[in-house]
Amino acid sequence: MQADAANAEARAINWLIRQRDPLFDDWDGFADWLAEDPEHNAIYDAVANLDRDLDALPATSKPSVVIVPEAPRRPSRRAWFGGAMAAALVGAISLSSLGLLGNDSRIETLAGEHRTIALADGSKIEINGASVIEIDKDRPRFARLESGEAMFHVVHRDSDPFVVETGDARIVDLGTAFNVVRRDRQTSVAVSEGIVLYNHDRDKVRLVAGKGIEARDGDRQPPVVQDVDVASIGGWRSGLLVYNGTPLAVVAEDLKRTAGMQVSIAPEASDLSFRGALIIDKNRNRTIADLAALSGTTAQRQGDGWILTR
Amino acid sequence: MAFQSKQSMTESPDRTDAAQGIEGVLLANRDRIVRFLEVRGAGDGAEDLFQDLWMRMTDRKTGPISDPLPYIMRAANNLMLDRYRSARQSELRDKAWGEASATQIPSTETSLISREQLTLVETAITATGERPARIFRRFRVDGQNQRDIASEMGVSLSTVEADLRKVYAALATIRRQFDAS
Numbered sequence: 324m325q326a327d328a329a330n331a332e333a334r335a336i337n338w339l340i341r342q343r344d345p346l347f348d349d350w351d352g353f354a355d356w357l358a359e360d361p362e363h364n365a366i367y368d369a370v371a372n373l374d375r376d377l378d379a380l381p382a383t384s385k386p387s388v389v390i391v392p393e394a395p396r397r398p399s400r401r402a403w404f405g406g407a408m409a410a411a412l413v414g415a416i417s418l419s420s421l422g423l424l425g426n427d428s429r430i431e432t433l434a435g436e437h438r439t440i441a442l443a444d445g446s447k448i449e450i451n452g453a454s455v456i457e458i459d460k461d462r463p464r465f466a467r468l469e470s471g472e473a474m475f476h477v478v479h480r481d482s483d484p485f486v487v488e489t490g491d492a493r494i495v496d497l498g499t500a501f502n503v504v505r506r507d508r509q510t511s512v513a514v515s516e517g518i519v520l521y522n523h524d525r526d527k528v529r530l531v532a533g534k535g536i537e538a539r540d541g542d543r544q545p546p547v548v549q550d551v552d553v554a555s556i557g558g559w560r561s562g563l564l565v566y567n568g569t570p571l572a573v574v575a576e577d578l579k580r581t582a583g584m585q586v587s588i589a590p591e592a593s594d595l596s597f598r599g600a601l602i603i604d605k606n607r608n609r610t611i612a613d614l615a616a617l618s619g620t621t622a623q624r625q626g627d628g629w630i631l632t633r
Numbered sequence: 634m635a636f637q638s639k640q641s642m643t644e645s646p647d648r649t650d651a652a653q654g655i656e657g658v659l660l661a662n663r664d665r666i667v668r669f670l671e672v673r674g675a676g677d678g679a680e681d682l683f684q685d686l687w688m689r690m691t692d693r694k695t696g697p698i699s700d701p702l703p704y705i706m707r708a709a710n711n712l713m714l715d716r717y718r719s720a721r722q723s724e725l726r727d728k729a730w731g732e733a734s735a736t737q738i739p740s741t742e743t744s745l746i747s748r749e750q751l752t753l754v755e756t757a758i759t760a761t762g763e764r765p766a767r768i769f770r771r772f773r774v775d776g777q778n779q780r781d782i783a784s785e786m787g788v789s790l791s792t793v794e795a796d797l798r799k800v801y802a803a804l805a806t807i808r809r810q811f812d813a814s
Binding site for chain 2: 332333336337339340342343344346347348350351354357358364365368369370371372373374375376377379380381552553554555558561562563565600602613
């Protein structure tokens with residue numbers, strides 16, 4: 324975006340914010356600004372249109388508790404802010420109808436498939452694609468993330484903590500929501516609410532909201548606690564992946580899991596890192612184009628997927 | 634002196650008769666309103682839209698309005714936004730369904746945003762940070778004014794303003810990412 328256009332948009336936003344005050348009365352000043360440049364009105368219309376759509380925001384924001392079998396929720400650009408008629412509503416399906424409460428305790432998702440399971444105690448596990456998770460009907464406060472990624476929303480009970488196992492690590496909640504990624508011999512945990520204990524018997528790591536760790540199997544030292552952006556934890560669930568200096572290979576892995584996209588990174592681009600927000604679009608070419616543009620790479624088709632080169 | 638003029642204001646006839654007041658203000662400010670409609674995207678159609686606005690404003694039963702001109706200008710601004718949204722909606726409908734269903738009258742009351750898009754918007758708002766997101770929700774969802782938000786959160790008015798700009802800019806950016814083709 325050109326500096327002028329960005330500036331005009333900032334001015335349009337200023338007008339919009341001021342106009343939301345019922346006592347705003349500088350309509351002549353606003354008209355003068357519109358008259359300065361024919362583009363101003365178009366820019367204002369776009370911003371005001373977006374603002375009007377925000378009327379649909381619910382009074383309190385909560386994650387929606389829906390079970391999404393098969394196709395993941397994916398935002399579409401065409402429908403964005405403009406084609407509600409084309410958007411299908413996602414219905415809620417009870418856990419029992421998916422047969423997950425029976426003996427079937429191993430849940431495996433395909434790449435790009437998202438699934439939410441509700442546990443009897445009110446806890447909820449949102450599972451990203453290409454993931455394997457095991458639950459046990461005899462141990463309702465336990466889950467094992469074999470591989471992949473899941474977001475846990477755990478109802479806390481003092482006397483009966485919820486335990487998540489992954490690799491050889493044990494994660495114990497203290498009333499919380501947290502995201503766990505199990506990659507090849509590596510575990511990442513990020514906490515968005517409450518507190519969790521990571522390997523409390525061995526490493527004694529305590530993670531509060533906004534903190535996370537990256538641990539490799541066989542590390543001698545306990546993992547270092549890092550700051551993480553609470554808002555971006557579990558962003559895969561809504562199709563918005565936020566990165567802050569993340570290696571492209573990790574981004575590619577996330578795209579595979581979250582959207583079933585095959586993205587390989589050419590060797591000369593492997594040391595590049597990515598910063599920015601990626602939207603998982605129905606048209607995957609757009610997502611790739613965004614990734615390429617924001618990481619300074621070039622994307623080309625390769626088989627069923629893409630390759631990013633420098 | 635001040636007391637006297639205040640008293641004469643409350644007794645002024647166009648304050649007690651709202652409908653007549655609106656018509657009077659519309660007529661008295663006709664050029665100003667037409668000019669506004671012109672630059673607000675109506676162009677040559679500004680005169681016709683002034684008639685539309687006239688119908689809208691005089692049709693409606695309203696209580697007494699303390700300051701009619703800003704009220705009219707706001708209505709004119711909304712009229713233009715409604716037109717923009719109607720045009721945009723039928724354009725999208727045509728794209729999505731072809732000519733067949735384009736006969737339906739586009740309604741500006743219908744929300745143009747789907748549930749899944751809303752989830753994205755909420756994520757984007759949250760992603761701007763805890764304080765900006767909270768300030769934005771108080772402002773835009775709860776309709777709280779900036780001054781009250783500032784005192785409630787214990788921050789300055791300029792901080793509130795800056796946070797609101799930041800969130801709106803983030804939403805505009807995300808939306809551009811979607812619209813780009």
